[in-house]
Amino acid sequence: MSDDSTQSRTAVVTGASSGIGAATARALAAQGFRVVCAARRTERIEALAAEISGVAVTCDITDAGSVAALAAAVPTCDVLVNNAGGAVGVDRVDQADVEAWRHMYDINVLGLVRVTKALLPALRASGDGVVVNVGSTAGRWAYEGGGGYTAAKHAVKVVTQTLRLELNGEPIRISEVAPGMVRTDEFALVRFGGDRERAEAVYAGVDQPLLAEDVADAIAWVATRPSHVDIDELVIKPRAQAAAHKVHRT
Template identity: 85%
Template sequence: MTHEQAPSRTAVVTGASSGIGAASARALAAQGFQVVCAARRTERIEELAAEIGGTALTCDVNDADSVAALAAAVPVCHVLVNNAGGAVGTDRVEDADIEGWRWMYEVNVLGLVRVTQALLPALRASGDGVIVNVGSTAGRWAYEGGGGYTSAKHAVKVVSETLRLELNGEPIRITEVAPGMVRTDEFSVKRFGGDQAKADAVYAGVDHPLLAEDVADAIAWVATRPSHVDIDELVIKPRAQAAAHKVHRT
């Protein structure tokens, strides 16, 4: 006698080529999701998709045609992880690189909105959708030299809250997962323009900063709660980090 298999559920993860995105794709696949790995770097997501039995779709969240192609390929979506984002620079506001600020707002906020708009029909079609927006503790605390990034991540928090109000009554839950200090291969290196020494200094002496897998574990947990349970927001920090300015270093 054969047992009928449970219908597969589809998850879309943006920024899946590295860091939290790649780890989230692996974590969701381990929970039985058919994962669509979306990012600009085709070779990386193809390798990841082959590893987890998912699908690779090249996508730039800042390109409307690219996002439309992603939506066309995913008629039903149960989980959307809006992870694509990043930070550049640590300039004071008076010295701010306006183009850097523009890039951070476009990728962290407008890209998230663009993908969400495009995939809302697929999320509705699932009958039980979850949107997980990857925010940051930078969306809670301001700090010197972080104005552009903290402004963008504060916007992610507010967009998440607004979506929850506007979609109330529909079968879609909205969660913001807001990590603190996470050590990944690329985030700080990119922020400091490729300066590995400056990137390493961020984590110097910190006993066990978070790993991408820690955040992915939280995202997978959120995505697998019962349909009536909405985790509005989840702030996750390493034990060593009490606040933006309070990090224990040895």
């Protein structure tokens, strides 16, 4: 349910074309926010924006000009959700595809930095801004075959902590929501280069992995706390997952 504190406020969600991003856009719209849906796939975000009475802005967060255009479309921003990101491959470090690592760092870390830097004036203009960075439990645990992704998500955690220090005293809260195993339509499929069998194996036998809506609910909760309350970080995992290497399967 929305209330007077969220009416007419603007939220920007990157990576809004699918998964956690799309679910977060819906969750914030349900809280009364005017949601700017930002992603590369124009048709998808236009359909989502029409569904939630939001705004679609085509944006590639790896491109400075595209990010500048997003910022120009948002003079005031109350909530920024840096959700765009992803994993590519499961190579060992000694067999690393350096370009894949570079790509993961660009979308997970530098993209977050580009968008946050560009939208800081709009967040300041709101007088009470919130930045929610979507990290991962991969930013807390290392695991074999995950070096490129875990390195990027560890960087997301540290960038978040640094922002909190540097913006202390300003009316902007900085948070990280770090999900564990989430079953979405695309994350594992992209990681395994479209190999659906390998993607499905990630979740095989797991009783109720998280869904995108579970993470979106957490993000919306973080974003709607009273203005003096900062949720520094929120780690959310399915009950079946104790750690990266320990997941109960039936």
